[in-house]
Amino acid sequence: MSTLELLRPDHAEAVLAFERANRAYFARSIPDRGDAYFAEFAARHAALLAEQAEGVCRFHVIRGADGGVVGRVNLIDLVDGSAELGYRIAESAAGRGLARAAVAEVCRLAAAAYGLTALTAATTVDxxxxxxxxxxxxxxxxxxxxxxxxxxxxxxxxxxxxxxxx
Incomplete structure (x- = not known):
């Protein structure tokens, strides 16, 4: 069973571990975050929390049954009732419907809790x-x-x- 949680300060270590463990896997289908992302992770995490506190973005983690982070679903640039959706699922959790369920839940949250009327998303052709x-x-x-x-x-x-x- 997985749970969706709004990003918090205490998620930092687990999110960094998730990103490191899955970096090569993610880079096969989406642009790599680059070395600076990992080197400056603490500052980046704090900046994301500040954006979230301002209401500009909503960042979510997906925790697996063992409590570890197995995915992320984010809404960025909440402007004029719209936001951009982004998500990533750990290689170890892929192919089990986790992304489908988490995106569905975030769509419901976006409409009901965040007051959004539309979402955009993009993915690579492959x-x-x-x-x-x-x-x-x-x-x-x-x-x-x-x-x-x-x-x-x-x-x-x-x-x-x-x-x-x-």
Missing amino acids: NAASRAVLAHNGFRFRHECRLGGRPGLAYRRDLTDLRPSA
């Missing part, structure tokens, strides 16, 4: 698993794009069907 997660969760293809120099696809999800009734 990331079939990510494209499937987005399609399953109601994201619709918008246009081609570039991600870290790689060909990508951009998507959008209208959240009005998930908003609570007045």
Whole structure:
């Protein structure tokens, strides 16, 4: 059983371990974060928490049954009722529906708790698993794009069907 939690200061060590353990795996399908991300992780984590406190972003961790971080689902640039969705799942947890379920939960949170009306997302063309997660969760293809120099696809999800009734 996994749980979705809003990013907190005490997640730092587990998030860093997750990112380090999965760096090569992630780099096969998304642009690498670079060495500076790891070297300056403590400052980066603090900056993310500050952005979250300002209401600019919402960062989430997915904890596995053992309490370790097995994924992340983030909403960045919350502006005018919209945000950009990003997510990553550990190699050891991939292929079990975790991303699909976590994205669905974050879509519901985005509409009900964060007051958003739409989400955007992008993935590289060769990331079939990510494209499937987005399609399953109601994201619709918008246009081609570039991600870290790689060909990508951009998507959008209208959240009005998930908003609570007045």
